[in-house]
Amino acid sequence: MTAMMGRDDFVAALRQIGAERYHHLHPFQKRLESGQLTREQVQAWALNRYYYQSMIPVKDSLILARLTTSELRREWRQRIIDHDGTDTERGGIEKWIALTDGVGLDRAYVESGEGILPATRFAVDAYVHFVHERSLLEAIASSLTELFSPQVIGTRVRGMLEHYDFIAPETLAYFDKRPVQAKRDSDFALDYCVTHARRAEEQKAVLNALRFKCQVLWAQLDALWYSYVEPAMVPPDAWRPGEGLAA
């Protein structure tokens, strides 16, 4: 039987998962940041990740439905507002469409989801099902990848602006507010997990939920690499370079 970890050790174990498994280590991410991708490869990334973005409020709504107090739901609903926007402020999904616009993809094609890789859909849907089927603690823990995103976003935005002449600052507006939002959200989720994991098995479940979520992100980049970098074998029906471009 494993003993329960103290708070500091538990938080350190969570951060260690990020250090070893977060997708900032993936070669696709490294090429994206360092300007080594072609425009078509950046299009493939923007197109596929749109599906991930579009499902975030769905997974957050499923979590919202499982929270039993107004206080918790008020906290969590902010994530949905951030992604879906308000009358006066664009949400994250709309800003992601600005990104796919910016790299030259047709908006209706992107929104249809037609050209995304099956592996993207399977990975993203696995995330949605996970928050629906696992314990609430695990569902919340699976959001903890946001602990690792703020610094990665800075590197990514700087690198993309520097290296790609087809990327304008407005194209990357999605990322402007994400570091602050991700910090706020992950502070809350981390505190929730530390407080509610009261047995060693629950701590283990939290760690595994974070590992699972790292797999969801990693698998999306694997599929992009496999299909569009090396060996560049696009599966049947998925987007091929030159398709789905804005008129």
Add this chain to the structure above:
Amino acid sequence: MTAMMGRDDFVAALRQIGAERYHHLHPFQKRLESGQLTREQVQAWALNRYYYQSMIPVKDSLILARLTTSELRREWRQRIIDHDGTDTERGGIEKWIALTDGVGLDRAYVESGEGILPATRFAVDAYVHFVHERSLLEAIASSLTELFSPQVIGTRVRGMLEHYDFIAPETLAYFDKRPVQAKRDSDFALDYCVTHARRAEEQKAVLNALRFKCQVLWAQLDALWYSYVEPAMVPPDAWRPGEGLAA
């Protein structure tokens, strides 16, 4: 508005999906059959496909729970019996374990599912969720890949016995009965889909369910190729050659 197809055109459209999208066209499958894979690559295939095999009775139980007559359930339950076995006859899952035994993998490691690729899990689980969430017609239609398996199994078994000295006939016992079972099962499912798709939209849903299932199979081979053939980048935590071998 699309017109409804006649029976022959509808069946031809289903078979066309197989001709273009079934995984017999995947380069991993072609290498497997023609003896071009290493023993480690065959191990990776056997290990990952075990997870698919192990979930087949789960997805069939979900379909069973949605069938509303004893007649339909008697028909469908045979699939579960085939995979789980009886007191006197080994089921398909046990025979798959004979296959992983035969290629030198440790049985407890295989059954734990620890080393499978996240992309395998996401694809297989997508199949399980599909039969749970979609219409019964679509759930049944997603089994129609068995229309295409009997001939592929013959090619695969012959090729593997001919080319790999580490494969014995007993190792491939899983495939002995599958052609007959698959023919019986797909005859039933095809008849069900032809009879119950009474509108053009339902025919379209059936065709899309079969496309989806082809994606589930294809994505599993993509992940094997990507991780173990080219560029051979194994994701974090997944099986690496040399791990999980029988003592």
